[in-house]
Amino acid sequence: MHHDPRTHLAAAARDFYARGWMLGTAGNLSARRDADAFWITASGRPKDQLGAEDFVLMNLRGQVVQAPPGRKPSAEVAIHEVVYRHVPDAQVIFHVHSIEANLCGHFAQQGRLRLPTLEMLKGLGVPDAEPRVDLPVFANHVNVPRIAEDMDRAFAQALPRVPGALIHQHGVTAWGPDFLAARHHLELLEYCFRYLVQAKALAIGV
Numbered sequence: 001m002h003h004d005p006r007t008h009l010a011a012a013a014r015d016f017y018a019r020g021w022m023l024g025t026a027g028n029l030s031a032r033r034d035a036d037a038f039w040i041t042a043s044g045r046p047k048d049q050l051g052a053e054d055f056v057l058m059n060l061r062g063q064v065v066q067a068p069p070g071r072k073p074s075a076e077v078a079i080h081e082v083v084y085r086h087v088p089d090a091q092v093i094f095h096v097h098s099i100e101a102n103l104c105g106h107f108a109q110q111g112r113l114r115l116p117t118l119e120m121l122k123g124l125g126v127p128d129a130e131p132r133v134d135l136p137v138f139a140n141h142v143n144v145p146r147i148a149e150d151m152d153r154a155f156a157q158a159l160p161r162v163p164g165a166l167i168h169q170h171g172v173t174a175w176g177p178d179f180l181a182a183r184h185h186l187e188l189l190e191y192c193f194r195y196l197v198q199a200k201a202l203a204i205g206v
C-alpha cells in the first residue's frame with residue numbers, strides 16, 4: 001500500500017454507512033500493512049466518522065501491535081485473522097450487515113447459499129456459462145472466536161470459490177487483493193443478496 005490504509009478504510013466505511021450496511025456501529029473493515037500485520041477498525045466506533053484514532057494494528061497471531069488510547073480492536077478481529085491466514089492474496093477485508101444478507105441466510109441449505117446464475121458472477125471470479133456456485137454460510141455465535149474457529153476449519157478443507165462468506169443472522173465478509181477489488185466483491189455479493197430476496201418475493205426460481 002502506498003498510502004496509509006486507514007484513510008482508505010475510513011472512506012470505505014463512510015460509503016458503506018451511507019448505503020445502510022454499517023448502521024449503529026455495525027461491521028468492521030481491515031487492510032494488511034504487510035505480511036504479518038493489518039489495520040482494523042476499533043470496536044464500537046461510528047462508521048460514518050472514523051478518524052486515524054479509530055484503527056488498531058494487529059499481527060496475525062492475534063496480538064495488538066499498536067492501539068490508540070482507549071481503543072480495542074474489533075470484537076470480530078479473529079475472523080479477519082482467519083481470512084488473512086488462509087488467503088494470501090487478501091489485502092483488504094470488508095464485513096458489513098445488510099438486511100438482504102440477513103434475509104438470505106434463511107435461504108441457505110446445509111451451510112451453503114446457492115448464488116443466482118448471473119453474468120455478474122464473473123466479477124467474483126466465476127466465468128462459467130451456467131454457474132453453480134455456493135457461498136459458505138456459518139452459524140453465528142455470541143463468542144466470536146467460535147465463528148472464526150468454524151471458518152478456520154472450513155477454509156483449511158477448501159477455500160470458498162468466491163471471495164466471501166456469510167454469517168447467519170449477522171452479515172457478510174468479503175475480501176480482495178486491493179481496496180477496489182474488495183469493494184467490487186462486496187457490491188456483487190450484496191447485489192446477489194438483493195436479487196435473491198426479490199426473486200423469492202416474486203416466487204421466481206433462480
Ligand SMILES: CSCCC(=O)C(=O)COP(=O)(O)O
Nearest residue numbers: 025026027028043044074075
Ligand atoms: C452493532 S453490531 C454488533 C457487533 C458486530 O457484529 C460488528 O460487526 C461490529 O463489531 P465491532 O466490535 O467491530 O464494532
Ligand SMILES: [Zn+2]
Nearest residue numbers: 027076170171
Ligand atoms: Zn459483525
